[in-house]
Amino acid sequence: MRRALSVAVAAAWLIVPGMAAAADWQPNAAMLALYDKAKAEKEVSLWTPAAIEGSWVGAQFAKRFPGITVNLTADLQGATKIIAEARAGRHTVDNWTFAIAGMIEVQKRGLLANEDWAAYGIDPKDTFFDGEAAATHNFVYTSIYSKAAVKPADLPNTWDDFLEPKWTGKLVAQSFLLPRMMGFFAIAWGPERAEKWGRTLIDDRKMLIINGPSEPYLKSGERVMAVGESISLAYQYQDDGLDVAYRNLDLVPAGQFAVTVLKDAPHPNAALLLAAWLSSDEGRSLYEKLIHEADIRPGSKSALAAEIRNGGAKVILEDLNTMERRAKYYEEYSKLVRGQN
């Protein structure tokens, strides 16, 4: 039985196109040469905004490139520490993964290394800041609901459906994520409509604004629908035993995550090897398989990208062109969400 299950899983792995590509993936000659140099460095330090982003990396990287230990540090304030360390001439960070918007301050101080990603098989369209970072995955915004408390017929199809009175006292949203998602909406809808939408949810629908995961609120029944969460979180909640599911609506905002090598990385070869691998087909596939954080940009072969395409939703991707506008919207909407206006 167990063998049959294994075979089935392996078959499924091969059937999904993106995963098949990842299964076929092999490091090219440049990467193997880099690995030879990296082995001498023995270790590499990876900084991520949260532990989940990197908790899987060490074991998987060791499978592909044995002999190099990945030391993980999870810190949402990584940018500040990287700048502080650079200022003091002390460098402990090799690699850093973050949303590209959060990388700007470090990038504009010239602390990121410019790499020849193409040599390691990374498509130039998958790089940012003229080669100082490479794409890994997207943070895909969605809504998560309690399956026991929300009937299928009551599920929303568009973000505007949440404005209906039936959702009064039933919604919850994170103060960190909601304004960011509204920033994407402002790009698609215009800022006035996005603000009105958020204000109505908070003032009229009595949406609960929280400063952490919505998991305990969905679990206790205090709220039944979390607005503006990520698909990855939905899977985490399920893993924790919650009877929840996600619901993609008419718009799918997607934050862009990337990996970078620090200019003064103490282990430069291991750092470049790790970054190139994380951005490779295999790395991106593992992001999706292990923590459900998929690449959904145009051309992506991930299962989630296909699911969203088939659902007919419009994807709004984070890009460098709209960065400043979105930053301005985040700031305004955050004040609204936190009651500071």
Added chain:
Amino acid sequence: MRLDLRGALILGASVVAALYLISAPLLMLLAAAFRGPEDVLPFESDARWSLGNLVAVYSDRALYATVIPNTLIFVAGAVALGFATAFVLAWLTERSDLPLRNAVFALVLFPLLVPGVVVAIAWIFLLGPNAGWVNLALRAILGLEGDGPINIFSMPGMILAQGAALVPFIYLLLTAVFRAMNPALEEAASMAGAPPRAVFWRITLPVLRPGILAPLILATLVALEQFEMPLIIGLPARINVFSTRIYYELNPDTNLPAYGKAAAVALPFLVAGIALLLIYNRLIRRAERFVTVTGKAYRPAPIALGRWKVAALGFVALYLGFAVVLPIAVLLWTSLFGYRQVGGSLLAAVSLDGYRALFASADFEQALRNTFIVAGLSAAIVTLIGAALAWIVLRTRLPGRSALDMLSFLSIGIPSVIAGLAALLLYLSLPIGVYGTVWVLVLAYSYRLAVATRSSRSGLSQLHPELEEAAAVAGAGWLAAARRVVLPLLAPSLLASFVLLFIVGFREFTMPILLQSQDNLVLSVVMWNLMVANKSAEAAALGSLIVICVAPVIVFARRLLTGRLG
């Protein structure tokens, strides 16, 4: 008592250490408030002196319309509730014949061990308007429809949660005060025919005043700085206070943390600290009035509660139920069941996976060791330096001792995040090799001299100098007199200070997260990482283990205190 060379050296070293440990974060706080522009960190070469942060913060209308009024109401309410509850509990356990006093002592302190985030979530489980257990029960009993009737997401809800959270902190300091007070005065008044109410207002309160003021002032400043309850309970109600304003400045939506603005917002903490210290000094100017421990031995006689015993036990049970049992139940429940819906047999649903995963983690063992080292060493350093400073302030005529006293007190006005940032900058720059190690945390934690100095000063103000003078006449040097006379009599205050600082250090989160490296992980950082990663069962398992690790400290301290004082 005259100082000899060894005494002078010890006190001199203490003064230098105190100046260093406090001045660095304080100067950093002040400097950061005046460094700009906003998109540059205070220490970067592009930063320049500027009033921009102060202008931006204090020209914001919302500050005066909502933040300041909310803060005043929140702090006043929480301190009043916390102090009243702690005073009653301290009196019951220290001065009355309440049954199970030792157990109550340990249990009252338990909330100190439970991470604030867990306590806040426990309150939501209890008083959430839709699904809070109390609301569900009230709706069922009263036949009500809809949500409520109690809403934790409100100002009264915030006050209730914060007031309960302050109780152990105030209680710990108050018990030391009650313990150090000679009840002979009360007994004499009673024997002279004074009714209990007159004894309380005319004897007990005036004698306790300096000891009471210290925890009251400290609790006010702690309430100002606390941000877990305002963030978790106040945010849904969209109630902003000073601490959440600082938090938002440090966690901006875009760009880097606005340390300059955060420091500008934090400056009122310092002003409040100075103002409260001036009030405090004025009230205890004639310290001789409060000397109740002299060379005579005494043994407190417990006051019989009589028919009030049941009511007293009910009060204790109510507090313990809300502030102790529930948060710990939530912690244990989550560690064993995660957030799973439990149906059928509870035993079948129990899972130790959270604990297993934790013990299998390499980070856990290292973090456990580091946490004990950092919390223990920093608490010991601060307690000893605090005692030395208190002695200098009360027993010498050293020029500048008042300034030293004020400086030590100001440490409580420095938010952890500023202290952490200061340590980050300082030890990145100093070529002494402590950055990234566990020692940088010991140094960073050791700025909190206010608690130790206040606690030692309260204790020392009740010790008559004639005891030390008698030791000197008998031939003892300064060190011998300090070791054999002063320190043993100060032990309750010192232990209270050590225990409090140890627990604060054990739970400290802000500084270690700022200073974290692979080599100096502590339990709070590991727990935070687990929570952020949504590994709720592992995080709760770690929270439970933190409780288990720190609980013996409280029991040990209690035994020492009761053993020493009979």
